[in-house]
Amino acid sequence: QSVLTQPPSASGTPGQRVTISCSGSSSNIGSNTVNWYQQLPGTAPKLLIYSNNQRPSGVPDRFSGSKSGTSASLAISGLQSEDEADYYCAAWDDSLNGHVVFGGGTKLTVL
Amino acid sequence: QVQLQESGPGLVKPSQTLSLTCTVSGGSISSGSYYWSWIRQPAGKGLEWIGRIYTSGSTNYNPSLKSRVTISVDTSKNQFSLKLSSVTAADTAVYYCARAPTVKLQRDAFDIWGQGTMVTVSS
Numbered sequence: 001q002s003v004l005t006q007p008p009s010a011s012g013t014p015g016q017r018v019t020i021s022c023s024g025s026s027s028n029i030g031s032n033t034v035n036w037y038q039q040l041p042g043t044a045p046k047l048l049i050y051s052n053n054q055r056p057s058g059v060p061d062r063f064s065g066s067k068s069g070t071s072a073s074l075a076i077s078g079l080q081s082e083d084e085a086d087y088y089c090a091a092w093d094d095s096l097n098g099h100v101v102f103g104g105g106t107k108l109t110v111l
Numbered sequence: 112q113v114q115l116q117e118s119g120p121g122l123v124k125p126s127q128t129l130s131l132t133c134t135v136s137g138g139s140i141s142s143g144s145y146y147w148s149w150i151r152q153p154a155g156k157g158l159e160w161i162g163r164i165y166t167s168g169s170t171n172y173n174p175s176l177k178s179r180v181t182i183s184v185d186t187s188k189n190q191f192s193l194k195l196s197s198v199t200a201a202d203t204a205v206y207y208c209a210r211a212p213t214v215k216l217q218r219d220a221f222d223i224w225g226q227g228t229m230v231t232v233s234s
Contacts, residue, residue: 033216035221047220090219100173101160102158
């Protein structure tokens with residue numbers, strides 16, 4: 001069972017906007033920034049969003065992140081077929097000398 | 112362009128120690144600008160952070176694995192390594208190495224990953 005809670009699945013049609021939620025606690029999301037990763041089938045994860053809402057170079061602005069309190073969200077607008085992937089949220093957790101915690105992942109299906 | 116490459120045995124017997132190495136190319140592990148982490152993913156499951164090391168040798172470990180994990184760095188070889196002792200079938204996973212900047216608010220943002228290496232624990 002993951003420390004951060006994500007819905008196991010999400011779906012949308014091409015062009016649609018979808019959001020994926022990530023719920024945590026005061027020791028992780030509530031006091032630290034959130035990062036999002038995209039994992040295409042058979043590949044290593046890729047950093048999609050860092051520091052809650054920052055996009056690394058090369059990541060389309062269709063992807064955006066936000067955080068409020070102990071929850072965060074990833075939004076994908078103008079959904080494309082190549083967005084079909086697993087998405088993970090992650091954050092630093094201040095408990096037990098500090099460590100990184102991940103969400104369980106959300107499988108996004110483009111219908 | 113910095114690249115990370117995991118290497119090590121793909122098969123480990125139960126109760127033995129899993130040992131993996133991550134070789135950093137295209138940049139120096141001694142730059143002091145990054146943390147170096149190990150992350151694993153069992154087949155069909157989510158990501159689990161194992162731990163990280165800084166070039167000074169200071170480490171942080173996942174509390175659930177701390178008693179069995181050792182991460183070390185060899186700056187002369189531009190490598191860092193993972194040792195996981197007393198392995199069981201539950202340790203079967205793809206193991207990734209990754210780096211994260213030491214910049215505040217980005218210290219857990221893994222911007223470069225290795226391709227991953229599959230390790231199976233079986234007799």
